[in-house]
Amino acid sequence: MKVGIIGTGNMGTILLEALITGGAVSPSDLMITNRTKPKADRLKQVYGDITVENSPDEVIKQSDIIFICVKPLDIISLTKEKAPLFSREKCLVSITSPIQVPWLEQLVDSSCVRIIPSITNRALAGVSLFTFGSSCKKHWKDTLWEMFSKVSVPLEIDESIIRVSSDIVSCGPAFISFLTRSFIEAAVAETKIDEDTATMLSENMLIGLGELLKQKHYTLPTLQEKVCVKGGITGEGIAVMEQEKGELFEKLFRATHKKFADEAFHIYKKFNS
Structure with a gap:
């Protein structure tokens, strides 16, 4: 099976590196442009x-699965x-959230899928968000699910929560x-404290936090309870953070x-032009 990637910017490169590192795709089966x-x-x-390859045409012609990793309007x-x-x-x-799979299905005869990866997939971790087209063949559903299980936790997601899920993942x-x-x-x-020391301590704290959650020693609430001794x-x-955070995260989600x-809206206009 040949896998093509059109667009090797940040996410295209991360996708390629994750698929190779995770053993999901052999380099000899990959073609890019x-x-x-x-x-x-x-x-x-x-x-x-x-x-x-020199052009998308060659990648599409020779590939069975084609990942399109260009800017949303260009897709x-x-x-x-x-x-x-x-x-x-x-x-x-x-791999972009604003483009709905039914739009792609109106343009092409192939099976269509949206998979939103995360930079965490580069470490063979995190979640990848799946939306399958209504006419997507079971063969491709199974193939892609197995492929991304090697680099992430694949999760099929409803269109109504695709944006907030992308914000998190x-x-x-x-x-x-x-x-x-x-x-x-x-x-x-x-x-x-100097910046290098503070950075080293913080990075290793995050790694340790991730391991605690991964190994299921604690959940987020129980972890906070364990560390936050009364008085x-x-x-x-925590009291300062609760007082100062205000609507920071609410405003974040409103903005995204x-x-x-x-x-x-702009993509849909282009789609219908």
Whole structure:
């Protein structure tokens, strides 16, 4: 089975690296292309057996599964333009949330799936979000589910919660990284600790926290209860956080959902043009 990736930007590259590292796809079965070809060539320098093609046409023609990892507005243009190449026996996979699978099914004859990966998949961890098209063949459902089980926890998700699920799974690592960086900067500003030490301590704290949850020693609520002794220092810090956070996360979700709605509107207009 040949797997194609169109677009080797951040997520396209992470997807490729995860699939190879997890043993989901052999490099010799992978073919890639990118608008800026040197980006694709650099990946071949690392994974010598992959094939770099000069155009999406060659990738689509020679692949059984085609991951489209370009910008959302470009997906519609590319899919419309290359529609005759997406024959019935192939499977088209989009990795962007604003594009609904039924839109793709109206453009091509192939099976269509949306899979939203996460940067955590690079560590063979985290969740990947699945939405199958109504006409997607069972063979492709099973194949992709097995493939992504090697790099993540695959989860089929309803369209009504696709954005918030993406916020948690895909955007979440960036949000947590921002909060952690703010935590480190405050520690450096308010105490005598240096940035390198604070960063090392914070990174290893996050790794340890992840292991506690992974090994199911605690849930998030029970973990907080264990650390936050009544009348203790942690409790004082939690009290400040409760007082200061306000509607931070509510506003975050409002902002991401608004951006999502705006993108989906413009994409839908392009889809119908």
